[in-house]
Amino acid sequence: xxxxxxxxxxxxxxxxxxxxxxxxxxxxxxxxxxxxxxxxxxxxxxxxxxxxxxxxxxxxxxxxxxxxxxxxxxxxxxxxxxxxxxxxxxxxxxxxxxxxxxxxxxxxxxxxxxxxxxxxxxxxxxxxxxxxxxxxxxxxxxxxxxxxxxxxxxxxxxxxxxxxxxxxxxxxxxxxxxxxxxxxxxxxxxxxxxxx
Numbered sequence: 001x002x003x004x005x006x007x008x009x010x011x012x013x014x015x016x017x018x019x020x021x022x023x024x025x026x027x028x029x030x031x032x033x034x035x036x037x038x039x040x041x042x043x044x045x046x047x048x049x050x051x052x053x054x055x056x057x058x059x060x061x062x063x064x065x066x067x068x069x070x071x072x073x074x075x076x077x078x079x080x081x082x083x084x085x086x087x088x089x090x091x092x093x094x095x096x097x098x099x100x101x102x103x104x105x106x107x108x109x110x111x112x113x114x115x116x117x118x119x120x121x122x123x124x125x126x127x128x129x130x131x132x133x134x135x136x137x138x139x140x141x142x143x144x145x146x147x148x149x150x151x152x153x154x155x156x157x158x159x160x161x162x163x164x165x166x167x168x169x170x171x172x173x174x175x176x177x178x179x180x181x182x183x184x185x186x187x188x189x190x191x192x193x194x195x196x
Contacts, residue, residue: 020155021164028142028165036138041173043120043136044074047092051117053079053108054096057163062096065170071188072177079108089116096121098142098162100128109133122169124162140165 093112142162
């Protein structure tokens with residue numbers, strides 16, 4: 001059996017798949033509401049400390065954002081890590097969920113609000129338990145593992161398009177903050193890990 005021929009066909013189609021993924025991300029991000037993005041950025045600026053929580057692949061994407069905000073000088077904590085501090089009034093919690101139904105993350109929203117913190121989310125469905133519970137949300141309707149009937153149809157595995165759009169959204173926020181701070185990489189590099 002010649003496995004190489006099948007692999008060659010896949011390689012020839014890679015550029016087309018890349019274009020399809022980029023198109024999907026672009027379509028999801030084109031629907032961003034300017035006022036919700038502004039509220040999200042204001043929350044980052046006004047929060048004394050920023051806590052982050054998400055599960056699965058969304059959690060990995062959110063960890064990247066948490067790290068970059070730390071590099072940019074924010075007090076940033078990922079919930080569940082051993083160095084996470086106590087959340088309190090004046091802090092904010094940022095969550096991510098494509099379905100808006102992730103039970104653990106939903107519980108963390110309620111716990112943060114009980115402590116007086118404001119909650120912000122990047123979610124795939126505003127009409128969801130998390131969408132209704134959050135103080136503020138940014139909606140990226142890219143579909144999720146729990147929602148096959150949404151208006152967004154993807155060629156990718158369920159949830160991938162939302163997660164990719166969320167990563168690009170967070171990278172855009174990082175770039176906006178970096179530019180606002182003067183685009184000087186030296187302060188960022190001073191906070192970058194050197195035990196690596």
